[in-house]
Amino acid sequence: MVTLEDVAKQAGVSLATASRVLNGSTRQVGADLRARVERAAGELGYRANLAAQTLARGASNVIGIVVHDLTDPYFAALADGAMRTAAGEGLLVMVGTTHRDPEQEIAYVATLAAQRVRAVLLAGSRVDDPEVTGRLRGELRRYLAGGGRVACVGQPLLGVDTVAPANREGAAALARALAGLGHTRFAVLAGPPQLMTARDRCAGFVTAIRELGLPEPRVVHGAFDRDGGHAAVAETGEATCVFAVNDVMAVGALAAYRERGVRVPEDVSVAGFDDIATLRDQVPALTTVRLPLTDLGARALELALGAGETPVVEHVAGEVVLRESVRDIR
Amino acid sequence: MVTLEDVAKQAGVSLATASRVLNGSTRQVGADLRARVERAAGELGYRANLAAQTLARGASNVIGIVVHDLTDPYFAALADGAMRTAAGEGLLVMVGTTHRDPEQEIAYVATLAAQRVRAVLLAGSRVDDPEVTGRLRGELRRYLAGGGRVACVGQPLLGVDTVAPANREGAAALARALAGLGHTRFAVLAGPPQLMTARDRCAGFVTAIRELGLPEPRVVHGAFDRDGGHAAVAETGEATCVFAVNDVMAVGALAAYRERGVRVPEDVSVAGFDDIATLRDQVPALTTVRLPLTDLGARALELALGAGETPVVEHVAGEVVLRESVRDIR
DNA sequence: GCACACTGGGAAATCGCTTTCCGGGAGGTG
DNA sequence: CACCTCCCGGAAAGCGATTTCCCAGTGTGC
Numbered sequence: 211m212v213t214l215e216d217v218a219k220q221a222g223v224s225l226a227t228a229s230r231v232l233n234g235s236t237r238q239v240g241a242d243l244r245a246r247v248e249r250a251a252g253e254l255g256y257r258a259n260l261a262a263q264t265l266a267r268g269a270s271n272v273i274g275i276v277v278h279d280l281t282d283p284y285f286a287a288l289a290d291g292a293m294r295t296a297a298g299e300g301l302l303v304m305v306g307t308t309h310r311d312p313e314q315e316i317a318y319v320a321t322l323a324a325q326r327v328r329a330v331l332l333a334g335s336r337v338d339d340p341e342v343t344g345r346l347r348g349e350l351r352r353y354l355a356g357g358g359r360v361a362c363v364g365q366p367l368l369g370v371d372t373v374a375p376a377n378r379e380g381a382a383a384l385a386r387a388l389a390g391l392g393h394t395r396f397a398v399l400a401g402p403p404q405l406m407t408a409r410d411r412c413a414g415f416v417t418a419i420r421e422l423g424l425p426e427p428r429v430v431h432g433a434f435d436r437d438g439g440h441a442a443v444a445e446t447g448e449a450t451c452v453f454a455v456n457d458v459m460a461v462g463a464l465a466a467y468r469e470r471g472v473r474v475p476e477d478v479s480v481a482g483f484d485d486i487a488t489l490r491d492q493v494p495a496l497t498t499v500r501l502p503l504t505d506l507g508a509r510a511l512e513l514a515l516g517a518g519e520t521p522v523v524e525h526v527a528g529e530v531v532l533r534e535s536v537r538d539i540r
Numbered sequence: 541m542v543t544l545e546d547v548a549k550q551a552g553v554s555l556a557t558a559s560r561v562l563n564g565s566t567r568q569v570g571a572d573l574r575a576r577v578e579r580a581a582g583e584l585g586y587r588a589n590l591a592a593q594t595l596a597r598g599a600s601n602v603i604g605i606v607v608h609d610l611t612d613p614y615f616a617a618l619a620d621g622a623m624r625t626a627a628g629e630g631l632l633v634m635v636g637t638t639h640r641d642p643e644q645e646i647a648y649v650a651t652l653a654a655q656r657v658r659a660v661l662l663a664g665s666r667v668d669d670p671e672v673t674g675r676l677r678g679e680l681r682r683y684l685a686g687g688g689r690v691a692c693v694g695q696p697l698l699g700v701d702t703v704a705p706a707n708r709e710g711a712a713a714l715a716r717a718l719a720g721l722g723h724t725r726f727a728v729l730a731g732p733p734q735l736m737t738a739r740d741r742c743a744g745f746v747t748a749i750r751e752l753g754l755p756e757p758r759v760v761h762g763a764f765d766r767d768g769g770h771a772a773v774a775e776t777g778e779a780t781c782v783f784a785v786n787d788v789m790a791v792g793a794l795a796a797y798r799e800r801g802v803r804v805p806e807d808v809s810v811a812g813f814d815d816i817a818t819l820r821d822q823v824p825a826l827t828t829v830r831l832p833l834t835d836l837g838a839r840a841l842e843l844a845l846g847a848g849e850t851p852v853v854e855h856v857a858g859e860v861v862l863r864e865s866v867r868d869i870r
Numbered sequence: 871g872c873a874c875a876c877t878g879g880g881a882a883a884t885c886g887c888t889t890t891c892c893g894g895g896a897g898g899t900g
Numbered sequence: 901c902a903c904c905t906c907c908c909g910g911a912a913a914g915c916g917a918t919t920t921c922c923c924a925g926t927g928t929g930c
Contacts, residue, residue, distance in 0.1 A: 213887085262886035
């Protein structure tokens with residue numbers, strides 16, 4: 211491939227001058243030389259070697275973002291938000307998917323650190339395992355010590371800049387809204403017990419119901435995906451209102467009820483969480499808690515890129531959106 | 541950050557030896573020295589600088605993949621497939637989103653080439669613009685000349701390894717299946733006329749209808765997304781069966797009919813294309829043409845990574861899936 | 871015993887770029 | 901007119917790895 215030296219030679223200038231012309235610098239270069247270099251670069255089709263630049267500059271223009279699963283619209287939206295701001299800053303994006311394996315997440319952080327990426331965005335829910343979290347923190351500390359920047363979307367457990375969706379509060383608000391419609395017997399499709407996001411949403415919901423003096427909701431654990439929601443429906447018992455801790459699970463639940471001939475919302479009300487865009491045309495339209503996912507991703511990257519010293523934690527509220535999947539039974 | 545030299549010093553060996561121990565090499569290193577180096581690396585928390593490695597080796601372990609929009613489940617699935625095989629090969633993935641701007645696509649190829657990525661995967665539909673396509677080809681040629689590898693999912697117009705979904709044939713098969721149910725008056729929600737994928741699907745459908753001697757379908761152009769499908773419904777006229785050139789548009793169409801009080805499939809039948817997983821629980825369930833999206837992405841990356849000399853074009857068939865959104869009117 | 875592969879270790883060149891430092895000429899000032 | 905500053909161009913020293921080349925020490929085969 212064409213190197214800067216080739217360009218310099220062809221233009222009859224020094225390496226230094228060619229570099230200053232082509233790859234931005236504070237230093238000025240005379241108009242004629244500048245033109246000669248630019249012509250030579252054009253003719254030769256020169257493309258700077260980013261690896262060499264990164265090495266020489268000691269800083270890359272790449273950021274890393276680690277998500278669980280890109281085909282999950284939740285993470286796709288987060289990633290999209292982050293990628294938009296990255297593009298705005300002229301940064302390239304490396305995406306890693308862990309498929310919910312915490313070891314993979316740690317491995318990715320190590321690799322991204324090796325890449326000397328400018329910032330790392332951790333966009334997955336934490337799991338409740340101090341040993342694993344500890345190792346992740348260790349890896350992050352090493353990276354931070356080397357001048358890296360880290361931000362996270364989710365629970366503020368890593369000691370880094372964090373954008374924290376108000377899972378508890380959102381779920382609680384939803385619970386009050388549903389109780390306000392006259393429901394008293396609730397079930398929660400709670401996802402896996404280790405997953406903090408699932409747990410917080412479940413806990414927020416259950417606590418709010420208790421505070422209202424209503425009967426204890428039935429909590430059904432399962433997978434955090436469509437099939438998890440679908441399967442969990444079998445154990446919802448007499449509940450008149452079912453809260454799935456995310457929209458994808460709620461859609462699974464809707465499908466399960468449909469198969470059983472249970473009408474939603476006539477026989478049972480169903481609510482989710484997230485307000486996933488691609489699921490908004492679901493029938494019946496899903497009641498949910500809207501999270502500004504794209505903004506969350508964008509904001510997290512801004513935090514990571516920002517100069518802030520002490521770790522910032524930004525809480526982002528969700529907004530209850532009542533739609534047809536729940537019924538007023540008063 | 542800790543460099544290889546630090547490790548070598550701490551272990552009391554030369555740089556060369558440290559390198560050979562830590563970053564794979566054909567050369568052997570004695571057991572004692574090897575152990576000393578490994579211990580030193582562990583104590584210091586050494587992480588190789590990938591930029592330096594890339595420069596020294598002249599080859600990186602990163603691949604690039606360029607998609608239109610990650611929040612579109614079609615591209616998310618493609619990317620996911622590619623990322624899985626990448627992970628299997630120990631490769632890192634850079635993802636770029638163009639939001640359907642061909643200039644962006646060209647720019648990404650240039651940047652990825654500058655990164656000296658091992659392979660580039662172009663996963664977006666081509667547009668019908670010889671000028672733009674020409675420039676893209678030029679950029680690709682430059683990259684290929686430098687030893688890069690390229691593969692593409694979509695129309696085989698770039699002279700590189702390509703995985704080509706059988707858009708025409710799939711749409712034609714769908715058309716015959718729908719005609720077999722007794723439909724004669726069709727409309728096509730055709731998406732933007734410049735987009736090859738949209739065009740091929742539309743053309744395949746229309747041609748098949750013609751060949752059956754049925755009346756010419758009404759073709760309505762619009763955006764390639766949910767809102768495009770939603771809007772296009774206004775102009776479908778008397779059609780008893782509407783084909784949206786992708787599932788996302790079909791969902792938009794379903795929503796539009798619902799709002800107008802038109803029942804699907806009783807009053808009108810609706811079909812899509814792709815068989816997007818997150819949309820499978822739609823009501824009524826969408827008739828569509830299934831494309832093995834994850835496999836397409838995975839296969840394309842394999843092609844790119846493979847040693848093949850002449851560009852390979854692999855056609856992948858779609859499978860018509862009849863579901864509730866269409867009615868038998870015989 | 872002796873030349874001869876062979877093995878494992880280290881010194882140093884190299885990858886392509888950035889940036890510091892040095893130097894010469896132009897222009898401004900007293 | 902001497903002196904001092906700027907300004908711009910080039911030489912060269914890194915950045916952190918890999919890899920070639922050289923060399924000493926060890927076993928072999930005859």
